[in-house]
Amino acid sequence: MGVEFVDLFNQWASSYDDTVSGKDPEYKEVFEDYDAMLQELADLAVSPVLEFGMGTANLTRKIVAQNKVVVGVEPSEEMRRIAIVKCPEAAVYEGDFINYPSLQLPIKSIVSSFAFHHLKEDEKRLAIRAYYDKLEEGGKIIFIDTLFKDEAHKWSLIKDAEKKGYLNLAQDLQEEYYAYLSELEQMFLEVGFEVSFKQKNKFAWLIQAKKGE
Ligand SMILES: C[S@@+](CC[C@H](N)C(=O)[O-])C[C@H]1O[C@@H](n2cnc3c(N)ncnc32)[C@H](O)[C@@H]1O
Numbered sequence: 048m049g050v051e052f053v054d055l056f057n058q059w060a061s062s063y064d065d066t067v068s069g070k071d072p073e074y075k076e077v078f079e080d081y082d083a084m085l086q087e088l089a090d091l092a093v094s095p096v097l098e099f100g101m102g103t104a105n106l107t108r109k110i111v112a113q114n115k116v117v118v119g120v121e122p123s124e125e126m127r128r129i130a131i132v133k134c135p136e137a138a139v140y141e142g143d144f145i146n147y148p149s150l151q152l153p154i155k156s157i158v159s160s161f162a163f164h165h166l167k168e169d170e171k172r173l174a175i176r177a178y179y180d181k182l183e184e185g186g187k188i189i190f191i192d193t194l195f196k197d198e199a200h201k202w203s204l205i206k207d208a209e210k211k212g213y214l215n216l217a218q219d220l221q222e223e224y225y226a227y228l229s230e231l232e233q234m235f236l237e238v239g240f241e242v243s244f245k246q247k248n249k250f251a252w253l254i255q256a257k258k259g260e
Pocket residue numbers: 048049050051052053056067099100101102103104105106120121122123126142143144145159160161162165166
């Protein structure tokens with residue numbers, strides 16, 4: 048489910064790290080402060096960690112460097128191929144936010160960066176419910192992703208991208224399933240999570256959702 052973007056990621060995998068390091072002007076602002084954002088997320092994660100959409104393992108490496116155990120799930124074969132080389136310490140599985148191998152570990156953190164927007168609204172809701180059951184008491188979901196504050200904010204980002212000639216970005220902002228903050232907040236609250244949002248750059252937000260103890 049939600050894996051309609053995988054071909055794109057197979058093609059993007061070999062140049063993905065150039066994009067996140069700011070070499071592609073079109074996506075520079077999307078990934079502004081990428082390393083610092085991932086580091087903040089890594090610092091917050093409590094082991095054992097389940098990571099979805101690990102891509103080329105940039106977040107995974109930061110978590111593993113703190114001697115935390117990470118199980119990574121990634122649908123793109125090309126991304127997994129790079130992730131395994133860059134982060135041999137992590138267990139890496141084929142799968143997605145909803146379908147992934149059953150794990151025997153007690154999971155204390157579920158993390159993901161720049162990937163949750165690949166799920167449609169009903170898929171996001173399904174995943175969040177399942178993560179509530181999967182997490183240990185006191186466990187946390189910690190995501191970083193692009194969010195829209197509201198409809199006006201969405202269209203201001205799209206218009207701004209168009210004005211700069213960033214037509215791929217403008218198209219992504221319309222075609223991928225970026226959530227509205229209030230809609231995502233509601234999905235977490237209705238399951239029983241405490242949730243908070245912190246804006247990290249023009250596009251990306253840190254989302255923390257805690258399961259009560
Ligand atoms: C923009 S990349 C982010 C990679 C990495 N987390 C990072 O921060 O650089 C999005 C990743 O999500 C993966 N992805 C796409 N659809 C997914 C899904 N339904 N479930 C899990 N991962 C997915 C892609 O293959 C890709 O590796």
